[in-house]
Amino acid sequence: MGNVILETQHIVKQFPKVLANDDISIKLQEGEILCLLGENGAGKSTLMNVLYGLYQPTSGRILLDGRDVQFSSPRDAIDRGLGMVHQHFMLLDPFTVTENIILGAEPGRGPTIDYGAARRQVKELSDRYGLRIDPDAKIENLSVGLQQRVEILKALYRRARILILDEPTAVLTPQEVDEFFSVIRGLRESGVSIIIITHKLEEVRAISNRVYILRRGRVEGERETGNVTTAELANLMVGRSVVLTVERTPHEVQPEPVFEIEGLQVLDDRRIPAVQDLSLTVRPGEVVGIAGVDGNGQPELAEAIMGLRPVESGIIRHLGEDVAGVSTRDRIHRSISYVPADRHRYGLVLPFTVAENIALGYHDRSPNAYRGQLDYEGMNGNAADLIKRFDIRTSGPEAAAMQLSGGNQQKVILAREFSRKPTFLLVNQPTRGLDVGAIEYIHSEILAMRDKDVGILLISLELEEIFGLADRILVLYGGRIVRELLTDETNEKEVGLYMMGGKERSA
Amino acid sequence: MFTLEFLTNLLSATVRLSTPITLAAIGATICERSGIVNIAMEGIMIMGAFFAAIFAYTTGNPWIGLLAGVAFGGIYSLLHAFATVTLHLDHVVSGAVMNVLAFGITRFLMVLIIGHPGTTPAIPMGLGRYRFAIPILSDIPVIGRALFNQTPIVYLGFILVAFLTWFLFKTKTGLHIRAAGEHPLALETIGVSVYKMRYLGVFISGLASGLAGAYLSIEANVSFTEGMSAGRGFIALAAMISGGWHPIGAFLAALFFGFADALQVRFQVLRVVRLPEELFIVFPYLVTVIAVAGLVRRSRPPKAVGKDFMIERSED
Numbered sequence: 076m077g078n079v080i081l082e083t084q085h086i087v088k089q090f091p092k093v094l095a096n097d098d099i100s101i102k103l104q105e106g107e108i109l110c111l112l113g114e115n116g117a118g119k120s121t122l123m124n125v126l127y128g129l130y131q132p133t134s135g136r137i138l139l140d141g142r143d144v145q146f147s148s149p150r151d152a153i154d155r156g157l158g159m160v161h162q163h164f165m166l167l168d169p170f171t172v173t174e175n176i177i178l179g180a181e182p183g184r185g186p187t188i189d190y191g192a193a194r195r196q197v198k199e200l201s202d203r204y205g206l207r208i209d210p211d212a213k214i215e216n217l218s219v220g221l222q223q224r225v226e227i228l229k230a231l232y233r234r235a236r237i238l239i240l241d242e243p244t245a246v247l248t249p250q251e252v253d254e255f256f257s258v259i260r261g262l263r264e265s266g267v268s269i270i271i272i273t274h275k276l277e278e279v280r281a282i283s284n285r286v287y288i289l290r291r292g293r294v295e296g297e298r299e300t301g302n303v304t305t306a307e308l309a310n311l312m313v314g315r316s317v318v319l320t321v322e323r324t325p326h327e328v329q330p331e332p333v334f335e336i337e338g339l340q341v342l343d344d345r346r347i348p349a350v351q352d353l354s355l356t357v358r359p360g361e362v363v364g365i366a367g368v369d370g371n372g373q374p375e376l377a378e379a380i381m382g383l384r385p386v387e388s389g390i391i392r393h394l395g396e397d398v399a400g401v402s403t404r405d406r407i408h409r410s411i412s413y414v415p416a417d418r419h420r421y422g423l424v425l426p427f428t429v430a431e432n433i434a435l436g437y438h439d440r441s442p443n444a445y446r447g448q449l450d451y452e453g454m455n456g457n458a459a460d461l462i463k464r465f466d467i468r469t470s471g472p473e474a475a476a477m478q479l480s481g482g483n484q485q486k487v488i489l490a491r492e493f494s495r496k497p498t499f500l501l502v503n504q505p506t507r508g509l510d511v512g513a514i515e516y517i518h519s520e521i522l523a524m525r526d527k528d529v530g531i532l533l534i535s536l537e538l539e540e541i542f543g544l545a546d547r548i549l550v551l552y553g554g555r556i557v558r559e560l561l562t563d564e565t566n567e568k569e570v571g572l573y574m575m576g577g578k579e580r581s582a
Numbered sequence: 583m584f585t586l587e588f589l590t591n592l593l594s595a596t597v598r599l600s601t602p603i604t605l606a607a608i609g610a611t612i613c614e615r616s617g618i619v620n621i622a623m624e625g626i627m628i629m630g631a632f633f634a635a636i637f638a639y640t641t642g643n644p645w646i647g648l649l650a651g652v653a654f655g656g657i658y659s660l661l662h663a664f665a666t667v668t669l670h671l672d673h674v675v676s677g678a679v680m681n682v683l684a685f686g687i688t689r690f691l692m693v694l695i696i697g698h699p700g701t702t703p704a705i706p707m708g709l710g711r712y713r714f715a716i717p718i719l720s721d722i723p724v725i726g727r728a729l730f731n732q733t734p735i736v737y738l739g740f741i742l743v744a745f746l747t748w749f750l751f752k753t754k755t756g757l758h759i760r761a762a763g764e765h766p767l768a769l770e771t772i773g774v775s776v777y778k779m780r781y782l783g784v785f786i787s788g789l790a791s792g793l794a795g796a797y798l799s800i801e802a803n804v805s806f807t808e809g810m811s812a813g814r815g816f817i818a819l820a821a822m823i824s825g826g827w828h829p830i831g832a833f834l835a836a837l838f839f840g841f842a843d844a845l846q847v848r849f850q851v852l853r854v855v856r857l858p859e860e861l862f863i864v865f866p867y868l869v870t871v872i873a874v875a876g877l878v879r880r881s882r883p884p885k886a887v888g889k890d891f892m893i894e895r896s897e898d
Contacts (some may be wrong), residue, residue, distance in 0.1 A: 129771065150773030167761055168885070178761055179772035186753040229772070258604035582783060 079141070080105045081157075081237055083128070086135035088121050088266040091264045095121040096132070097292040108259065110113050110279045110300070112312055113289035114510035115481065120162070122289075123239050124541075127159045128152040129528025140445060158230025162272075164222050165166065168215040168351075172208055173197050176229050179505035200232055205261060219369070222249035227258070231267075238262065239270045248368055249571035257284050270463040274312070276305045288312055305321065313511050321518040328524055328546070329359035330481060331450055331532035332392075334499040341372070348387070349375035350554045357499065357530040362521070364488045364562070365534045368574050372554035373534050374416065377503045380532075381413050382406050393499060407436050412497035414488055416504040416534070422488045423476045430458035430472035433491045461490040466516070482513030489520055500524060503534045518543060538567050552576050586724060593728035593842055598802065598853050600840025602794035602811075606818035607825065608746050609790025614827060615750065616783025617763035617776075619888040620661050621677035622656050623791045624815025625684030630655035632688045632797025635806035636801075637693060638705040647800045648735070650707065655792015656785055658684070663784035667777050670890045672775035672842065681815070681898070689808055694726035701807040709734050735797040742790065745831040763884035766820045766891040791815070811868065818868045826881035838873065842866040 080102040085262060088096035094359040095118045098317045103109050114118045124130045126137065128146030137144050139155055146152040152159075173193050182196065183189035197210045206224050214222060223243065230238055240259075259269060259282060273279060277284050280300060288295040288311040294358050296311050310316050331497060334357040334542040343349035349372040357363050378384035380391060380568055391399040398406055407413070415421035421474040423432050434443040434454045442453035458472035467486045469479055485505065492500070502521060506514040525531055535541050541548055542562060558573045606623040614619040616711050633654035638647025658680075665676040692699050713733050720730035729740075749755040761769040762779040792816070799806040817839050824838075825831025843866040849855070850862040 127771070148775075149771050150775060153773050159771065161771065164767065165771050167768060168766045170765065174757065177775045178757060180755065181754045183754070186755060188752060188757065190753055232774075481793075557633070 078105050079103065080139070081395075082138040082141075083122070083126065084136040084138065084275060086122060086137075087133045088118075088125055088130060088135040095292055096125065099135070099289070099442075100290070101287050101297075103268055103270060104285075105268055105486055106266060108263055108271065108282055108284040110283035111289060112268060112274065112276070112279050112286050112308060113270045114274055114312060114512070115508065116510070117289040117312075118292040119289055121167065121292075123241060123270070123272055125550065126152070127239065135199040135411065154318055156167075156236040157239065158229060158232060158233060158235025158237065159239040160223065160243060162388040164226055164243060166214045166225060166346060168213070170214060170216075171210070172214065173224050174226055174284075175214060176200075176210075176232050178229075180233055184344055197228070198230070200228055201357055204228075204231060204258075204265065206258065216303060218251075219246045220248070223247070224258070228526050229264075230546040236266065237268045237270070239272070241272045242274070243271060244273070244368070246536075247565050248301060248574055250575060257270065263349065263532065275428045276306070276308050276312075279308060290314055307510065316493060320366065321515060321522060323544065324526075326360055328361045329528060332356045333359045334532065335390070335392040336380075338383050338388040339376075339379065339391070340387040341375045342385060342387055343372075348554060350379065353389070353554070353556055355532075355549055356557065357532050358523060359498070359528040359530045361546045362525050362531040362533055362544050364548045365532065365551050366538060366548055366570050366574055367486055367536070367542045367551035369515060369536050371534075371551050373503070373551065375554075376551070377501060377534060380501055381411070385552035389422065401445050404436075407495075410496065410498040412495055412500045414485075414492055414502045414506065418481075418484050418488055423484060425482075426475055428473045429467070429476055429479070429487055430455045430463065431488055432476050433458045433461055433472075435491065437495065461494055463492075465490040465520075465542060482509050482516075485509060485513065485517060487519065492581035493520065493524060493579070495526075497529055500529050500531045501534075504531075504536060506537070506540060514540075538570060541566060541570070550574055588729050588848075590724050592841075593724065593849060594731070595718050595844035595847070596837060596841040597728055597732060598840070600781075600836045601736050602740050602797050602802075602814050602840075603818045603821055603839055604743065604833050604836040605735075605794035605797065605823035606791045606815055607836050608743055608829045609787035609794075610818060610822045611791075611825070611827055611829050611832050612746060612759065613783045613787035613808065613856045614761045614887050615882060615884055616780045617762045617886045617889065617891070618663070618780050618784050619673035619677065619765060620664050620787055621816070621819055622659070622680035622684075622817050623794075624811050624813065625681035626655050626659050626788055626791035627795040627811040627815050628684045628688055628797070628809070628832060630690065631659045631799035631804050631810055631883065632795070633792075634796035635705060635799040636691075636701050638707070639702060640871075642706045643704065644707050644800050647705070648796050651794045651796025651800070653790050655790075656788040659788020659791070660781070662788075663781045666694060666784075666873060667780045667891075670892060673888050685809065688806075692808065699808060702763030702805045704804045705800060708804040710804070725795060733801050734785075735793065738793065742793075743829055743833045746786075750829065754780070754824045755779075760884070765886055766886050766889075770891075772894060776875060780785045780891075791818075792882070817866070817870050820874045823881065823883075824873050829886065831881075836875070839866055839870055842869040 079102045084100050086096050086099045093288040099122055111119045121130065126130045128149045128151050134349055144155060175199050177193045182192040194210050201208050206228055208221060208224055219546045238489060243255060247255060263269060271283065283300045286300055287297050290306065290312060337354045339350055340348055341350040355363065374386060379386050382401060386399045390397050393409065393411060419425060437443060442457045444450055455472040462469060462472060465486045466492065468483050474564065476487060507518050521531065533544055543564050548558045548560045550570060552574060560570065606627060610620045610623055633650030636645040637642045637650035662676055663681050665671040666673045689699050696702055710733055715731040722724050732845040758769060758774050758781050761774045764774040798810055821835035821839060822832045825833040846865040847861045850859050
């Protein structure tokens with residue numbers, strides 16, 4: 076293995092309220108793939124933003140090629156050969172691939188841009204590294220995998236010899252992940268040193284040479300990937316032993332459907348069909364998973380089920396009655412529960428207290444109200460019970476929802492929805508952005524609801540989640556169910572293929 | 583009634599009346615493309631108009647007045663940039679304050695310098711005197727005479743529409759300004775300062791609105807009157823939106839509003855219909871409302887316009 080190319084010594088980053096990095100020292104060797112593993116809030120992204128000059132460290136040193144360096148802005152970092160691919164892509168959607176790649180380093184004399192030269196350079200670069208892309212395509216028309224490719228090209232265009240990738244596989248399908256891995260290995264062959272930030276254990280084992288484990292802003296350990304087990308990594312990351320996949324015990328499914336959709340058509344905001352001719356059935360005691368790449372009609376489907384978006388045609392049947400024209404409020408009151416995908420925008424009123432958030436939707440009745448007025452005593456008492464039952468870490472029912480961590484916010488929503496004894500439960504991306512410990516808890520609660528004979532429809536972009544929870548998998552592509560599969564008779568590769576619009580089994 | 587002469591005069595008036603709207607609207611287009619909402623054109627315009635008139639009056643040279651109008655428009659707009667970019671204030675609140683403040687400042691300075699509020703004495707020489715026809719082009723019937731037999735700032739307006747379009751879409755700085763309004767962090771992370779681009783965007787709109795003000799006080803008129811912008815800054819806002827945040831679109835929309843204004847004046851004079859004159863005056867504003875209501879839904883604003891940008895934020 077080569078020399079140490081980049082090193083941090085005792086980096087501390089103090090935010091007004093949070094100590095994000097507490098004495099972090101890591102080393103990156105030339106030509107290796109290094110992983111930084113940690114949960115949300117472990118301080119990985121902060122450390123990378125410090126390395127990239129976006130944040131200034133409170134104390135500590137950065138050494139590049141053994142020499143002290145100070146990056147007062149990303150420009151300094153870029154000039155010294157660092158490139159970064161952020162978790163949320165830094166791409167301008169209505170602009171072309173070429174414009175995005177050259178942004179800030181445009182070729183051309185004086186004030187004007189030489190677009191001809193820019194196209195040639197982009198073309199040459201993509202040929203050299205085997206990253207094929209249409210230089211004139213607009214970003215908004217590219218798949219997520221190709222957008223990531225543009226991000227990598229953007230760094231290479233600036234002659235990056237150290238590439239930092241923040242959660243690079245979070246948004247990719249299994250096929251795209253494989254392709255991404257081979258791209259990364261190719262880059263290592265051509266001499267680029269790579270840091271990958273991740274919370275996915277499999278990823279560490281699949282791609283890296285070495286891994287640092289971060290927890291609560293500190294380095295918890297360093298391992299050669301070759302001789303470490305997944306379980307050991309998980310324990311280091313979480314700080315206790317965790318169950319990685321909640322066991323899905325067999326459960327008897329009731330024959331009479333609790334929830335059915337027939338021939339559903341829903342339009343998106345631009346009045347283009349987002350869900351078309353969609354039919355499905357959910358029976359009590361089963362979890363039906365809807366797998367699909369983002370942007371294939373998931374939000375429109377969820378909103379139509381909850382009455383938040385008008386149904387163009389089709390039937391939505393709950394307990395044998397068509398509810399397609401029923402108001403959202405009445406749907407909730409007839410025991411349909413909903414865990415929305417975006418907990419900040421739709422799940423919670425952040426400035427409200429935990430108790431108020433739990434009362435929402437049932438705030439006009441006991442125990443939350445008495446004779447037309449809110450009954451705070453009853454509301455807080457009820458919330459206190461649920462806080463205990465769902466193990467919500469908060470100072471009490473009167474704490475504002477925004478003071479809670481993401482995992483505990485999600486537990487508030489679960490407490491509200493699950494305590495209302497639903498017969499049908501719609502769960503949309505229940506663990507998005509949560510860490511391993513919280514995911515474990517939420518998964519086991521969902522399965523507990525299934526065991527109480529609730530019919531559950533799970534929409535998720537995470538295939539692991541679908542495979543961990545669902546009994547049956549429906550693949551959503553272009554607003555249609557293109558395939559129905561039994562979880563026990565399929566695998567992630569096959570589902571991934573249908574998610575990309577593949578029609579036949581590839582031999 | 584609808585003779586060739588009438589038509590030529592109508593179009594010529596359209597171009598004249600649209601000039602201040604065009605200038606403010608193309609400036610605002612650059613500003614909003616950089617991510618800063620600008621509703622302060624009205625106030626900046628009034629500042630530009632005031633200083634243009636004062637300098638033209640005291641020096642006797644309208645060209646110095648023009649430069650002063652542009653300069654003070656630019657300087658005054660920096661207050662908006664400072665409030666929104668550096669202090670992270672809400673853009674609309676800052677813009678509203680800028681408008682009210684401009685009226686206060688000009689009244690105060692009127693009393694201080696001229697000795698009374700209201701209207702300044704006439705300047706010795708206005709830019710309106712420098713009307714000149716461009717050879718050949720002005721010989722084209724109707725259109726040629728309407729477009730190419732005009733006064734200096736009108737021509738300057740045409741040039742600026744072309745220049746700012748080129749600037750926004752063909753230059754490096756233009757690309758950076760558009761990036762700042764679309765995805766500021768993307769720009770910052772490749773090493774270009776979003777703050778600088780946003781200051782620049784606001785400043786350009788200040789210069790353009792200052793020029794629009796100078797047009798009002800020293801080219802279309804020969805004196806400054808308090809409140810003489812008469813809502814043109816807001817019509818410019820409408821032109822920018824109807825024009826889809828594109829300089830040429832904003833220019834066409836401004837021409838349309840200028841046309842409505844020109845038509846209104848003629849209807850009033852010719853008494854086409856017997857109605858109180860106030861109703862005619864309302865006409866261009868009504869057209870503005872209808873145009874914005876009809877067109878707004880189709881045009882897409884820059885994604886990050888009005889969104890504050892701050893680099894260091896603790897993670898949640």
